[in-house]
Amino acid sequence: MRRTNILKTAIVGMLEELVAIICAFILPRMILTYFGSDYNGIIASVTQFIGCVALLKSGIGMATKAALYSPLYNHDVDKISGIMSATMKFLRKVALIF
Structure with missing residues (x-):
C-alpha cells in the first residue's frame, strides 16, 4: 500500500514536471x-x-509539508499550530520584503 502510494506520487510529480x-x-x-x-x-x-x-520562499512549503506529516497523523494540535505559526511568520517577512 505504502509503496504504491509512493510510486503514484513520484509518477504524478514527473508528469507535472x-x-x-x-x-x-x-x-x-x-x-x-x-x-x-x-x-x-x-x-x-x-x-x-x-x-x-x-x-x-526558499522551499518553505515543502519543509512545512514534511514537518506536518507526523503531527497530523498523531492529531497533535499544539505541534500543528506551532508549525503553521512559524510558517506564517516567515511568509510575512517575505511579503514585507516585496
Missing part, C-alpha cells in the same frame, strides 16, 4: 505569434517576479 517543461517551450512561441512582443514582455516580467518570490 514534463508538462511544465513542454509548456515552457510552446507557450512563449504561441504568445509571440498571436499577441506580439508587448504581451510576451509583460508575461516574462510577471514570470520573473513570481520566480523571485519563489526564491525568497
Whole structure:
C-alpha cells in the first residue's frame, strides 16, 4: 500500500514536471505569434517576479509539508499550530520584503 502510494506520487510529480517543461517551450512561441512582443514582455516580467518570490520562499512549503506529516497523523494540535505559526511568520517577512 505504502509503496504504491509512493510510486503514484513520484509518477504524478514527473508528469507535472514534463508538462511544465513542454509548456515552457510552446507557450512563449504561441504568445509571440498571436499577441506580439508587448504581451510576451509583460508575461516574462510577471514570470520573473513570481520566480523571485519563489526564491525568497526558499522551499518553505515543502519543509512545512514534511514537518506536518507526523503531527497530523498523531492529531497533535499544539505541534500543528506551532508549525503553521512559524510558517506564517516567515511568509510575512517575505511579503514585507516585496
